[in-house]
Amino acid sequence: MDLFICDYAEGCHPSILEALSASNLDQTHGYGMDPHCARARTLIQDACAAPHAAVHFLVSGTQTNTTVIASILRPYQGVLCADTGHINCHETGAIEATGHKVLPLPASDGKISAAQVRQAVCAHRSDHAREHTVQPGMVYISHPTEQGTLYSLEELTELSAVCHELGLPLFVDGARLGYGLMSRQSDVTLPDLARLVDVFYIGGTKVGALFGEAVVITNPALEPDFRYFIKQNGGMLAKGRLLGIQFECLFTDQLYFRLGRHADALAERIRDIFTQAGYPMLCDSPTNQQFPILPDAVYEQLRQTCEGELWAPVDGSHSVYRFCTSWATTSAAVDRLEAAVKALQS
Amino acid sequence: MDLFICDYAEGCHPSILEALSASNLDQTHGYGMDPHCARARTLIQDACAAPHAAVHFLVSGTQTNTTVIASILRPYQGVLCADTGHINCHETGAIEATGHKVLPLPASDGKISAAQVRQAVCAHRSDHAREHTVQPGMVYISHPTEQGTLYSLEELTELSAVCHELGLPLFVDGARLGYGLMSRQSDVTLPDLARLVDVFYIGGTKVGALFGEAVVITNPALEPDFRYFIKQNGGMLAKGRLLGIQFECLFTDQLYFRLGRHADALAERIRDIFTQAGYPMLCDSPTNQQFPILPDAVYEQLRQTCEGELWAPVDGSHSVYRFCTSWATTSAAVDRLEAAVKALQS
């Protein structure tokens, strides 16, 4: 049985386990004040070409989104995001639990535009009774999006410009950033991201680590007292070095990027497998998540050996399914998927 | 100048000021534990034919919505409501500030249906990853709605049935309840409401009182410790008797209902004025709020003497405007509006 259900079905890149073992009985101070975290910070600053950025390590994605957003917004402010955004759909209201409304904008292929942001903010500001409504206080986007799509450098530049003009911090959820940066269709680099946005995170959990997300704060106004937010939101790992060690590995010898490329290449094969078999895709995803629209009966057959995930029903007999690759997916597993799809058609 | 901008532009029915004056120097205990509140509770229980209902008095609508909803939901739950609902649009995220997501459903003329509620709840419950999403925990509707429309007895009965079946309390925001109950098109009575919903409030602020909303809790499971919620949410008025006195007046000699009928009758005239002048209405409102769609230039003229409120732009040169009547609107004011509209057309 091969699982294509998600990009966190395996453990971590073996080099990480080796590094954890090698350092296991060393003694260090806790809470991220250790040499591994220090070195990982430097490696990430270098990779971002952002020597003055602050880098903090948290454990998981929901926690990171909550912590960052709670650190930015005033109580009467909300966060603009795509209606398909993770914070709007799949975090059990964690943002609202910190007191803030998520302000959804209709997404196109998982993305929102600079024009939508401008329209929403201007509509609020020109409302004579605006204090009766939630004030847009920041913008959240995912890159890649929840549908695997990517912002182009032009789109990101426009979003950045409008956010800067309007005074709203721009935050990028990079849970799958490695798969985005290394997509053949991407024209966005890590230094671009660091230059264009106020805060983003580099996802480790889904890209080779056991767990861990590296928050990069490039806008110094957002940095003060951030560690209080981490602690209050339960994200300050006692053995913080576990995060430092993992990101040291990921940002040594381009490992993070190589893992991203690996998964994207296999995802392209999956897209081709379904497309060539005549199944439409939900959208043109250039990253590690692929969304074929399949007859439910076909999927029931397929899942006997190759399990994906039900994403959304389309009609009474068809649904969107998600098939993910990851840093750990093997070419052999994709071969077996290919064979299984072909077998269904014969 | 006549203001039709809202239904809270004047003070209160004169009988209330008289009652406040008559009792002014009496000494009573505070926080709603006085004889006036006790008597007002009985009058309301009687009017609702709900002798066992709990009745609490709060100051304002946003406060009431927040208090009731916070008293019902568990932290991971949200409140289903029309996307046009007051809690979703015009309370500066007060619900989210208590930690809860508002779960908007697309409204038809300001209303949601039993089928929509069932679909949303069933979709949640059948989701294998439902703990990653906000659980629908109650239903909020406004009656009349923010667009002046009304639920029929049949619609309300269906909503009640589906909520009961699914175990979700049904809460009715009755900020303008008097105008709803007394509409010519209404087939819903106050006892119907008390019988069909778990908690609702009888709006005083917009229907003859200086301020005040009477929360009626008919589901005894929602009653315990409700006073703690009132206090925590800042709604426990020190001189609670001010609320009791006002509701005593409103529920003596059918005053509340007579005031409702008065405003509805004048609103019908306003609807006819605009309709006969050839202007379309946003929807068919049978209550005290009317929403003509006017050329902006026409409204600019009209507002020189009769001010309404910009509700929403329609296109570059037309907008929806709101014209309200209230318990205090005079027939003479509507005559002047009629003359002004006619003058515009000549």
Next chain:
Amino acid sequence: MDLFICDYAEGCHPSILEALSASNLDQTHGYGMDPHCARARTLIQDACAAPHAAVHFLVSGTQTNTTVIASILRPYQGVLCADTGHINCHETGAIEATGHKVLPLPASDGKISAAQVRQAVCAHRSDHAREHTVQPGMVYISHPTEQGTLYSLEELTELSAVCHELGLPLFVDGARLGYGLMSRQSDVTLPDLARLVDVFYIGGTKVGALFGEAVVITNPALEPDFRYFIKQNGGMLAKGRLLGIQFECLFTDQLYFRLGRHADALAERIRDIFTQAGYPMLCDSPTNQQFPILPDAVYEQLRQTCEGELWAPVDGSHSVYRFCTSWATTSAAVDRLEAAVKALQS
């Protein structure tokens, strides 16, 4: 029966009812954007000698405390206050409900000192693991305190200086401010307060109004977007003019101050009545609340005609009781109390 249980047992000064009646059918815009609020703001600015202060009107004390504190603190910050402070004891956790810890300091006669504030803030700032603890973000004091005591001008000046030096806004809960300012022992004026603190409120509910608290923000950094906070916390009264009208009355012809003086003078008599009868007082209160320590059996007799409030048990047979005067207390009522106390002793 005479009630000395609190300072909100009656309605309001008759001039307020007259003003409400006189303006009752006038039409105004809502939410505090009316001429009465505008004029009341000017009157208060004048009385404070603070022409640039922002003045906002809220309904009640708990609501005001919550709104002001929520508008100042960042999520990881708490509010320093006396352990006897109203926000720590009698608001059902309303501050915590907005996410903030109340940081109590041991009070002396209801007061805290500049030295205590300095010590708490310095201890926090010198803690190497301070991000694991709540950061003191502001200081809250009551004036008069919950025990009727007053800060001297020197104490207030010292608190102001230390707060300013440490960068913590100083907020004064003035629910009974009129009784404080007009105490014979007070050397603090309203302009002093406006000059020394960042934000305070002038209590109306307990000093002659039906309800209402006037927030005065003298630190312009705390002003932006305050109306959003009012609305989110349920404090934006639809008929905002009711608040404006009341404060117009209170700040015309020194009414607010005359009412304060009246109550304080009668409270001095109550203090003398108990002291001369040989009962000790909890503390030397120079304002409208008096706290005799009485044998419980004595109080049981006394309450047959003159009801106070049980404040706190002292031992198995004695308790502290609170007897309040207010703007509405009559000399005749105090005469009857005097007679009752004397009768107990004979």
Next chain:
Amino acid sequence: MDLFICDYAEGCHPSILEALSASNLDQTHGYGMDPHCARARTLIQDACAAPHAAVHFLVSGTQTNTTVIASILRPYQGVLCADTGHINCHETGAIEATGHKVLPLPASDGKISAAQVRQAVCAHRSDHAREHTVQPGMVYISHPTEQGTLYSLEELTELSAVCHELGLPLFVDGARLGYGLMSRQSDVTLPDLARLVDVFYIGGTKVGALFGEAVVITNPALEPDFRYFIKQNGGMLAKGRLLGIQFECLFTDQLYFRLGRHADALAERIRDIFTQAGYPMLCDSPTNQQFPILPDAVYEQLRQTCEGELWAPVDGSHSVYRFCTSWATTSAAVDRLEAAVKALQS
């Protein structure tokens, strides 16, 4: 240099790294729905003699405390705890951030008593104005406490009885539970705990795991929808099996208990080292944390080779210091500490 600063200075027991490596490339479903979590649940139920208990795995202690407490309390309720309790002192107000007041009781050696709980709850319930105060809704204790002390079986039984009688769930923070259960002075077993309390957690982070806390819910009323709380509070680890694998190791062959015993034995030696050198201890701690009171000058010398942690100043020249052992502390390190202390005295 030897660090005795805390019990999380090293990685994890080597068997855990082995198990992580052995399973690393296996594919499993996420979020705790994998065979390792299932088996770890069974092992823990067995060790607790509580076959029907629910067991959930979270990442860290603050997160666990927040999640459990938020799942139990109603919005107007607070949690009774020792004033020295971790939730009151060292979690950056995480409990308050979920809206709840921490209700501190004066601790004796880090502990609170059944009598204190009864007194606090009865005082609240007998207050005629109780809805103006926070209602005690549950009790939190740490075992061992933050000062290393232990509840006896009798004390725990009494607390359990009073909580049960009063209807308040009893929650035990077991961040260092292994060190408590295996103390020579402990007469409390894991089945005792499971029998006497409503919910507790078995700390992994400080007792041999890389990270992880196992919440055991024995009161079925507290179980429903707990996974929503985990997700909302950011504690649902994508690769949940990492937690399952670690607790499988810890609860195989009594590893958890053996690690506890190891650390306690070395801590006894540390206590003897300081005591025999003539230094008083803050309290008689029978577990892995020892709190000698040392001249600051002495500590400055000692820390050149053996670093502890400053716990609290005592006077201008003495402080309480904390020296911890852990599952990873070696006998050799304690030998070096012994030599260093002796050297200071010669």
